[in-house]
Amino acid sequence: MxxxxxxxxxxxxxxxxxxxxxxxxxxxxxxxxxxxxxxxxxxxxxxxxxxxxxxxxxxxxxxxxxxxxxxxxxxxxxxxxxxxxxxxxxxxxxxxxxxxxxxxxxxxxxxxxxxxxxxxxxxxxxxxxxxxxxxxxxxxxxxxxxxxxxxxxxxxxxxxxxxxxxxxxxxxxxxxxxxxxxxxxxxxxxxxxxxxxxxxxxxxxxxxxxxxxxxxxxxxxxxxxxxxxxxxxxxxxxxxxxxxxLRLDHEAPTQRLSTGVARLDEMLGGKGVFRGSSVLISGTPGTGKSSIAAKFVEAACQRGERALLFAYEESAAQIVRNMRSIGIDLDKHVQRGLLQIHSSRPTLQGLEQHLVMMHDAVCEFRPSVVAVDPISNLSFETNESAVKPTLMRLIDFLKQRQITAFFTSLTTGGGLRSSPEDSQIGVSSLMDVWLLLRNSELNGEHNRTLYVLKARGMSHSNQVREFLLSDAGIDLVDVYVGAAGVLTGSTREMQEAQELAASTLRGQNHERKLRQLAGKRKAIEAQIAMLQAESDAEGAEVNFVIAQERLQEKDALQNSKELAALRSGKGGSRPTRKNS
Amino acid sequence: MRKQLPIAESAEDFLKEVSVQDQSRYILRLYITGHTPLSTKAIVRIRKICEDHLEGRYDLEVVDIAQNPTLAAGEQIIAAPTLIKKLPLPLRRFIGDMSQTERILLGLDLRKAGETLSPKS
Structure with missing residues (x-):
């Protein structure tokens, strides 16, 4: 070239x-x-x-x-x-x-x-x-x-x-x-x-x-x-x-965009993705790829920016309905003219023609955010080698226009055995941020986990988060990491409950021990007081005896003096002694 | 065809028709582009052919499309010189410097294919 x-x-x-x-x-x-x-x-x-x-x-x-x-x-x-x-x-x-x-x-x-x-x-x-x-x-x-x-x-x-x-x-x-x-x-x-x-x-x-x-x-x-x-x-x-x-010389804006999921932004250095970057969300079926894409689109619309969603699996009406179930109201934005949903079957035309269509739609609508859900469906019709150059064209084109792109990709043959990283080798090098969604099955339960596989140019979390979809929207929670391994879903909750119970028990034990100690201390103090009293009493007795003896001694001394005086005869003043 | 030929009446009619057509006027238009050697040659030759074969029953108009370019589009002229036989029908176009007299005579229905040159010329 x-x-x-x-x-x-x-x-x-x-x-x-x-x-x-x-x-x-x-x-x-x-x-x-x-x-x-x-x-x-x-x-x-x-x-x-x-x-x-x-x-x-x-x-x-x-x-x-x-x-x-x-x-x-x-x-x-x-x-x-x-x-x-x-x-x-x-x-x-x-x-x-x-x-x-x-x-x-x-x-x-x-x-x-x-x-x-x-x-x-x-x-x-x-x-x-x-x-x-x-x-x-x-x-x-x-x-x-x-x-x-x-x-x-x-x-x-x-x-x-x-x-x-x-x-x-x-x-x-x-x-x-x-x-x-x-x-x-x-x-x-x-x-x-x-x-x-x-x-x-x-x-x-x-x-x-x-x-x-x-x-x-x-x-x-x-x-x-x-x-x-x-x-x-x-x-x-x-x-x-x-x-x-086109040449590879597009601008690199430093502005960051929220993905719409607060905890996800947190994982991406706290601010979300760069404007004009390309984000890949890959995962096995039912891991919530479309939901994240919809959330991202919604976030853009809420900021007042225009967004374009290319859907190759569902019709526009179906997307609106389904996303409402997790609290994402896309219809509102469609009405306001901020969101366009282009739905078509991948088999409608060749990959290149899809690309041309996207190109035309982007040129016409001038969005700041584009989501393609999913790119893997496009490649389904042709071989993998054709996808990369085509996607490269699309990504380059979007970057040139500083449009942030969200691509979802269905991982085939995923699961826990094969490495999910292998499945997207072809396109991953084109992506700035790669989020991986996985289903982990444990104890008869499927739970979604999400982690950031790569994020160019930003510090990002290396942690696996549990990905929750509810009618309140999308949320990410920390998974339980402990001696029993990484736990999610009800297992995580059970583990957490067990831990709580154990810690309560321990707390009670401590209190008991403290109480016992206090009791013991009191007993000792009482004993000390008793002994003190005893010793006080003994002291008093001793003093009494000493005083008594001193008195007696004094008396004896007096008597002997009187006696001496009497014996010398000098005195005689003591009538009591006259007879002796 | 074989059936109709022996009938004298139809043969007579045919001859009559031929003579009528023979006597009908030829309307010819020659389109040239300025005073080029080709134009001059064509004009001279077609005039001679007309004089030789269509004396008194032809109408030849020479149009210079270099002067009237709008006519060129209207008459679908691409090559020059071009001779158009407007009447009698069918319409025919001859392109070239009119040097191949035989082909022109054929095209003008003045000569049947295979016939030798007329004694006049």
Whole structure:
């Protein structure tokens, strides 16, 4: 894939004319070569005429470049009817002198060659048409019809060479359509004359699903996207999906968006996901992927932003009804025009065409949030290898527009045995955030768990959370992690109850022990008081005895003194002692 | 066919019809693009053919579409020169410089296929 040149580079040497066809200008990095013829070829029914006419009509309407269409197969009224289905009013443009239609009718049986001739008649007609409105664009559809009408091909070839030379000299940007040949690009080798730019259209059916493809075979003097690009003829004209030609240089906003689930935001660094990032939610059936997507969409609408939901499993009405059961009212937002739900079956069209449809819807609605539910259904129809480039295109496109994208993906063959990481190898590298939802079956119960597998550029929780869906909405609770392993659901609740009971019991035990201790302490204190009292009593007794003895001693001393005094005879004053 | 041929009346009618058609006027229009050698050649030749074979019962108009380009679209002209036999019907177109006289005579119903050149020319 070449991605060298920039479309807006001032060094552009080759002047280009914008086609106005969505995507084609990006592939060709600015449109078709200005003032030169471009060959558009392809088999029947692959949209050659549509492409050529849209080039003309867009030119007249959008870029103010009048155009001439010379048809060799269809009449003006047929053509007008054909493009009316794409919403173009060709008659009006003709009346406004912005487009001239000239139907060249060639009836083989009417012609008789009588010698040498040239196609001056055609030149004059074309020249007159160009001059009459000052045309800048010319479409010749399908000039090869001349080969069927005119027998002398050698004259015809020489004249065609002259015609393309003449167109170049006139400076008109021409689109020439041609039928695809078996061995060459076109049946009559027109590519020999129109060598500046050749675009090939194809129409392929794979697995019963048809896809239109466009490829720029050659573009002289400029780089261009080389790949085959799917395109769609929709109600708004041709839409080519050139997303692989885009460069990987989109902005990286730092703004964070809430996912709508508070606990999930908490797991993603507390603020949610980055604006413009892509989020993948994968999980086994019934794990609640759609619910998270719906919640995300609702959160965007509640912020007043526009959201687009592509649903490939349920109809819009069914989604609204089902989401109401978990407290998400999407209908309100649909009424307010903030939410669009596009429901279709994946089998409706090929993967690429789905992508083109999404592309168109996004361009038209300009949402800030897009949810696709689920991407796995899209890939169901085609092989896995086709999904990745297609999704890459979608993601790149959304990133370019800073649209936050939510994808859900159904994990097949999941369960606990195989690793769920394996199932999304193809697309996971494209995703910035990957949430994994799992069902864990334990004790006859299915419980949903969620964890963040990766989240680029933010700190995120490594914890598994239990994911609860109830009529109150979505909630995440911590799972029980203990000796018995990771427990969820009623097992978790049982475990929690058991723990509560055990801790209550323990608490009571402690209280009892404390009470016992207090009692014991009181008893000891009483004992201490008793002993104290006893010792006090003993002390008092001792004091009493001491006092008594002291008294007696004193008395004895007194007596002996008196006695001594008496014995000395000096005194005699003591009558009591007179007799002794 | 074989049944009808022996009947004198129908053969007579046929001859009458042929003579009527023979006498009817030819309306021819030659479209050319300016004064190119091809244009000149074609004009000269068709005039000669008309004089030789349709003397007095032809109406030849030469139109230069370079001067009147709108006529080119109206008459579905792509090649030049183009001669259109407007009448008698059916409408026929001859493209080229009118050098192949035999083909023109055939196309103008003036000669049956396989017949040799007329004694006049």
């Amino acid at each position: 070449k991605r060298k040149a920039k479309p807006a580079a001032p060094a552009q040497t080759l002047p280009k004319t914008l086609t106005g066809i969505q995507g084609l200008d990006e592939i060709t990095l600015g449109g078709l070569p200005q003032g030169r013829p471009t060959l558009v070829c392809g088999g029947a029914g692959c949209g050659k005429t549509m492409l050529a006419l849209e080039f003309l009509i867009r030119g007249a309407m959008k870029y103010g470049e009048p155009g001439v269409c010379m048809m060799f197969e269809e009449s003006a009224s047929e053509l007008a009817a054909n493009v009316r289905s794409l919403g173009f009013d060709l008659d009006k443009l003709v009346a406004q002198k912005k487009i001239v239609l000239d139907h060249v009718h060639i009836e083989r049986s009417e012609f008789e060659e009588t010698g040498e001739y040239n196609l001056d008649g055609l030149f004059i007609r074309l020249g007159h048409a160009i001059d009459s409105i000052g045309a800048k664009r010319v479409v010749l559809d399908t000039i090869e019809a001349l080969f069927a009408g005119l027998p002398n091909h050698s004259i015809l070839r020489a004249e065609l060479r002259r015609l393309f030379r003449w167109l170049k000299d006139r400076g008109v940007t021409a689109v020439i359509t041609g039928e695809r040949g078996d061995s060459s690009v076109t049946r009559y080798g027109l590519e020999e004359y129109v060598a500046d730019c050749v675009i090939i259209l194809d129409h392929r059916v794979e697995e019963q699903i048809s896809t239109r493809l466009l490829r720029v075979l050659k573009y002289r003097g400029t780089t261009h996207g080389m790949n085959e690009y799917p395109f769609l003829i929709s109600a708004h004209g041709i839409s080519v999906l050139p997303i692989t030609s």
